[in-house]
Amino acid sequence: MAYILVERVFKSFRWPDGTLLQVLRGVSFETKEYSITCLLGPSGCGKSTVLNIIAGLERADGGKVEVKGGDTPSGGPCRLGYVFQDPRLLNWKRVDENVAFALKGMGVPKGEWGPRLARYLELVALSDFRRQYPLFLSGGMRQRVGLARALAVEPAVLLMDEPFSKLDQLSARRLREDTLSICRKLSQTALLVTHDVEEAVYLGDRIVTLAARPSVVAAIYENPIPPADRSWDDPRFIEFKKEVLNSVLSVAVEKSSA
């Protein structure tokens, strides 16, 4: 069992001039096991803050976050993988060395590195580039290295923070398709943060929408289209995308007229 529970989480930031910025105002949701949950909301609403609280990089002011995972019968500690908006690679290390660096950091025995590198670099279609340096790769390929690095530690839950937002449209689409198929192949429990409705509806089995700051959960959708049937121009997909988009827009309008 691997899941994340976020219950009535509050968070404010104190700015250097003394201003208190309330970002999260009682955010609650649960991820869906062995599938992808998308956290969808406008820029600045606190999506990265939620992920950082889950990953333990930031502390909540109130509320509860439970991250439980996988292999350990006691339910924890849970191994998390993190894919950042920028891949954050070590440019002086080769592709496979970047992934191995994460394995070392997680204390994976050296004897396991070879098979893991082979497996996860193949999954992201980078086997032929394993001895390359990151700066010679395209943006999409660099993001694939970031994905392989996060997956290679075999996380109970994979966290992804807008991993496609800096890519050109074609690379982003390809990588969304590959990410969906890789997560399905691995039965990976994942939480993906995005401001892109189409991306959320394509990747998410569950879609949690956040209203603008200070954020609360506006709605939670279960995707009616099974992952295997999702395609960009399928009428059911377009219909569902419209429904989610309208709900996101209506929350934005309600707020601005409030």
Ligand SMILES: Nc1ncnc2c1ncn2[C@@H]1O[C@H](COP(=O)(O)OP(=O)(O)O)[C@@H](O)[C@H]1O
């Ligand atoms: N460490 C911080 N100190 C002060 N303000 C912050 C900090 N981190 C985030 N914020 C502010 O909190 C708000 C939400 O940020 P963030 O979670 O990054 O939003 P999102 O990922 O949805 O775009 C933004 O207005 C941002 O400026």
Ligand SMILES: [Mg+2]
């Ligand atoms: Mg962000």
